[in-house]
Amino acid sequence: xxxxxxxxxxxxxxxxxxxxxxxxxxxxxxxxxxxxxxxxxxxxxxxxxxxxxxxxxxxxxxxxxxxxxxxxxxxxxxxxxxxxxxxxxxxxxxxxxxxxxxxxxxxxxxxxxxxxxxxxxxxxxxxxxxxxxxxxxxxxxxxxxxxxxxxxxxxxxxxxxxxxxxxxxxxxxxxxxxxxxxxxxxxxxxxxxxxxxxxxxxxxxxxxxxxxxxxxxxxxxxxxxxxxxxxxxxxxxxxxxxxxxxxxxxxxxxxxxxxxxxxxxxxxxxxxxxxxxxxxxxxxxxxxxxxxxxxxxxxxxxxxxxxxxxxxxxxxxxxxx
Amino acid sequence: xxxxxxxxxxxxxxxxxxxxxxxxxxxxxxxxxxxxxxxxxxxxxxxxxxxxxxxxxxxxxxxxxxxxxxxxxxxxxxxxxxxxxxxxxxxxxxxxxxxxxxxxxxxxxxxxxxxxxxxxxxxxxxxxxxxxxxxxxxxxxxxxxxxxxxxxxxxxxxxxxxxxxxxxxxxxxxxxxxxxxxxxxxxxxxxxxxxxxxxxxxxxxxxxxxxxxxxxxxxxxxxxxxxxxxxxxxxxxxxxxxxxxxxxxxxxxxxxxxxxxxxxxxxxxxxxxxxxxxxxxxxxxxxxxxxxxxxxxxxxxxxxxxxxxxxxxxxxxxxxxxxxxxxxxxxxxxxxxxxxxxxxxxxx
Numbered sequence: 001x002x003x004x005x006x007x008x009x010x011x012x013x014x015x016x017x018x019x020x021x022x023x024x025x026x027x028x029x030x031x032x033x034x035x036x037x038x039x040x041x042x043x044x045x046x047x048x049x050x051x052x053x054x055x056x057x058x059x060x061x062x063x064x065x066x067x068x069x070x071x072x073x074x075x076x077x078x079x080x081x082x083x084x085x086x087x088x089x090x091x092x093x094x095x096x097x098x099x100x101x102x103x104x105x106x107x108x109x110x111x112x113x114x115x116x117x118x119x120x121x122x123x124x125x126x127x128x129x130x131x132x133x134x135x136x137x138x139x140x141x142x143x144x145x146x147x148x149x150x151x152x153x154x155x156x157x158x159x160x161x162x163x164x165x166x167x168x169x170x171x172x173x174x175x176x177x178x179x180x181x182x183x184x185x186x187x188x189x190x191x192x193x194x195x196x197x198x199x200x201x202x203x204x205x206x207x208x209x210x211x212x213x214x215x216x217x218x219x220x221x222x223x224x225x226x227x228x229x230x231x232x233x234x235x236x237x238x239x240x241x242x243x244x245x246x247x248x249x250x251x252x253x254x255x256x257x258x259x260x261x262x263x264x265x266x267x268x269x270x271x272x273x274x275x276x277x278x279x280x281x282x283x284x285x286x287x288x289x290x291x292x293x294x295x296x297x298x299x300x301x302x303x304x305x306x307x308x309x310x311x312x313x314x315x316x317x318x319x320x321x
Numbered sequence: 322x323x324x325x326x327x328x329x330x331x332x333x334x335x336x337x338x339x340x341x342x343x344x345x346x347x348x349x350x351x352x353x354x355x356x357x358x359x360x361x362x363x364x365x366x367x368x369x370x371x372x373x374x375x376x377x378x379x380x381x382x383x384x385x386x387x388x389x390x391x392x393x394x395x396x397x398x399x400x401x402x403x404x405x406x407x408x409x410x411x412x413x414x415x416x417x418x419x420x421x422x423x424x425x426x427x428x429x430x431x432x433x434x435x436x437x438x439x440x441x442x443x444x445x446x447x448x449x450x451x452x453x454x455x456x457x458x459x460x461x462x463x464x465x466x467x468x469x470x471x472x473x474x475x476x477x478x479x480x481x482x483x484x485x486x487x488x489x490x491x492x493x494x495x496x497x498x499x500x501x502x503x504x505x506x507x508x509x510x511x512x513x514x515x516x517x518x519x520x521x522x523x524x525x526x527x528x529x530x531x532x533x534x535x536x537x538x539x540x541x542x543x544x545x546x547x548x549x550x551x552x553x554x555x556x557x558x559x560x561x562x563x564x565x566x567x568x569x570x571x572x573x574x575x576x577x578x579x580x581x582x583x584x585x586x587x588x589x590x591x592x593x594x595x596x597x598x599x600x601x602x603x604x605x606x607x608x609x610x611x612x613x614x615x616x617x618x619x620x621x622x623x624x625x626x627x628x629x630x631x632x633x634x635x636x637x638x639x640x641x642x643x644x645x646x647x648x649x650x651x652x653x654x655x656x657x658x659x660x661x662x663x664x665x666x667x668x669x
Binding site: 075077096097098099101102106107109113114115116117118122123125126127129130132134136139140141142146149150153189190192193 | 520521524525528529530531532533535536538539542543544545546547548549550551557
């Protein structure tokens, strides 16, 4: 697909949603014919995607389309049944999740997975574990290497927290933070692994409009500061259409459309996937308006869902305390 | 952070004060024989409780055969001490060496168990350690070991095949265990072992290793996703825990003239687990206190010794009922919220 000499990389057009500035670089992530079968069910099939080096891409689709499964495939939580994943040109086949993380994929989770009993700072320092260079005995005997590395990690953690201006909660227990803050800590923790590609699974779920607006700005800021690719799954179409440069729409485990946000908004197949067949006839502008309406509805739907999750979560948290 | 440090200092202070008080009392001649006799077992159980807390409370894996590691350390450490009697005349040094050897063997066994089990997801460790505890008991119950100038002679099931040269002696005699042990364990040695254990556990917890171990406990999937090598850290915690249990076993065994494998049975494993649960999962100070109290209690209630296991079972059930009943839970929540609130204000 690409010539190997590095200078004249030419992407195959059918796979490319990558922005022009990245076209000459080797893509950060490439999926070729990726697929996984769960006992006869093709959860994801024939998934081809190329993510540019500094691209912000979105993965959207109706519920159950297989979006999170794609993330789980990319991080080797599931081993794909078919196809290959190239991370910076390196095949990640057979690696463990931890190795993939070390190779450069950081991720967040749809249902937040923080280390609840550790402090926010400790959460982030766990993610820096691979870059800390002291052994067990340095730690047990408190040798100089221990103090040097701990101090370095402490400073880096605070710097990363500064992105979201959360230094003041560094010593709070992660599980005690409000929902939106927990989502942000998860993003910071993923960044602490020093990724090349950052996968965000519904980063705006459960956030209020002003938090979402901040998040949008921060996603761009993260991309610009760290020069990494960001792939996000999101139901908030406002966020997706504003932040993403390329979109990939999944339905029933298959890619049904790829392209820029503007293209996707007018794509009849996408509209059909969201609304059903009867609505696909008629004036395309009207339909794209309908899509946006439907998408807004969808967002509200997912908001109530996440609100319900939030209530559940806080209830559980309360009990545990 | 502050509260953790607080706990650490309380643990060290408790142990040091208790040691100073007991030493002062015995210097003044105010201790009874039974009190003196309990000191070393208390030390051993404190170390056992702390070490199991590392596995259960900090790593979050259930181990039901911790007495097995204690047994391993007890037998190997005591054998080593007997064999070293002539070459190392100093009792203190010999005890230290035997504890090191006990720790090494405990650690090796922990490592061997960990290789297959810690790679699995789920509660397999509980099942395997439960089996391990029983297996190690059976092995020591049927193991005959003697030594003479030609080295060690090992035989299973009977001692008939072992013919020792002049000057040799039997070390382990099957179900009779090891007899004629020199009682070289001292309270001071126990004190040093506890301090060492505390030192290791607290320094482990407050390093990148401890953070990773607790991260695995809190959320394994997230830990993997940030590049934490789960098996390696689980193994680190488990082997350290097993090694500590081995050292405690060596200390414990050499407080008696005879030691048998049946002393380290399933009941002992559960007793240690009870110490940890009562003291609080992950709470080292709690483990120290509960180990001390629950070792003294049965001695104090000697007449009820027959019902001791029954009492433990009842205590465990009562504690579970108490902490899980919704009424008491709300009560505890309220108390914690009040104290927790105050604490945060103080910190700010």
